[in-house]
Amino acid sequence: MSASPSPPPDLVSSSPESAEAVREGLRRVGYLPGESTALVSYLSTKLGKPVLVEGPAGVGKTELAKALARFLGRELVRLQCYEGLDEAKALYEWNYRKQLLRIQAEPSGTGWDAVQEDIFGEEFLLSRPLMTAISSEQPVVLLIDEIDKTDQEFEAMLLEVLSDFQISIPELGMVRSRTHPIVLLTSNNSRELTEALKRRCLYLWLDYPELEHELEIVRLHAPELPETMARKLVEVVGMVRALDLKKPPSIAESIDWARALLLLGAEEIDAETFTETMSVIVKHRTDMDVVAERVGLKLGSPADVV
Structure with missing residues (x-):
């Protein structure tokens, strides 16, 4: 996860009113978008749909997410994808070492039910990028970078998260989004993504500029x-x-x-x-x-x- 620096107040727009406003706002923070880039970015802010950005490496896909975060004055939460990425690294995992220390510190004779209720509390939860974006009290820009490096099983998990912006934790219950993140998924087109994922997203193809x-x-x-x-x-x-x-x-x-x-x-x-x-x-x-x-x-x- 990485956080973008806060831009000057006069560069921030919490809710752009047109594609042209997005285009000018991105220009002010150092990103020069084409017309389709500005339009799709604007539609994403209004429709609340993720954007799948495909294209060759080095055309500005990742930088678009960073620029949107600067323009909108939002924190950038980044999930860098790689082969073998699983739910524990993308969503959450339990701090097993801390849980073990808690169990060892418990006086003998304490019932397991009491200990179990304690060690599966929020203080023992390690939040990963998807959880961080969904549970944030302030709206963020969520960048899921190089989604094509993951497998279809990971895509299926991601679809569930992006559909309702909520995560089910068996020990804690449902964690629902407090705010609606702007989501950008980037792909270098190294493999074909599933149609189910594409249907959930707006689509943007970025190529080398003229x-x-x-x-x-x-x-x-x-x-x-x-x-x-x-x-x-x-x-x-x-x-x-x-x-x-x-x-x-x-x-x-x-x-x-x-x-x-x-x-x-x-x-x-x-x-x-x-x-x-x-x-x-x-x-x-x-x-x-x-x-x-x-x-x-x-x-x-x-x-x-x-």
Whole structure:
């Protein structure tokens, strides 16, 4: 679980009144959404439905949840999914060590019923991200990140939670949502999710941005970069993404490259500058060979320079 920092009061909107208000609010906190992103985000706040955000890695799916939390002034509760994730790590589990210490501290002769009633109280409960989001007294943004890494059994459990925003704990009873969280589920599309989960959600596909959109993003996060260099940067990144690579550059890596060029005092993106700095956007050795040969040559660098 991670909490987002509190934004300045003038950036916070508890209930946006239109898709355009969402779009402008996200821009103010540093996220430049497309029209469909703003619209689906707005509908989620009004309809109370989760949003399934799919797309390749590095297009801003996770950052969208973070930006919504900043814009709405809500805490961000994050469940990072991985293979083998189970209910105990996603919902709750009992603090067995603390329970054992409580039992050992009980005077001899105390009946089991009295001890049992005590050790299954809330103070012995370890709340995990889903429980934290549902039991929060303040509305939160719940990010279920990389849901495609889990299995269908986990999806089935998640469906039950997202349907009624309540969790049944046999020893305590039903825990119902005090407020309604905004829920975003992200997927890198590594496997097909169940139709049952998709039916519960609004759907948003995010892809790498068009050149002008990415140029606007780079301008926002690296405003000191000259216009000609910023445009050349996104053009080169587009050329790199067009290749058959293990890992195309993400939007965040485009921003990192822009900031690196500023830090180095580069005046243009020529063959030498590209060769020296392409490791900021290319992270696999085999990819570096391909990029040096295909993109480096277009910039005038020899194919054997890496």
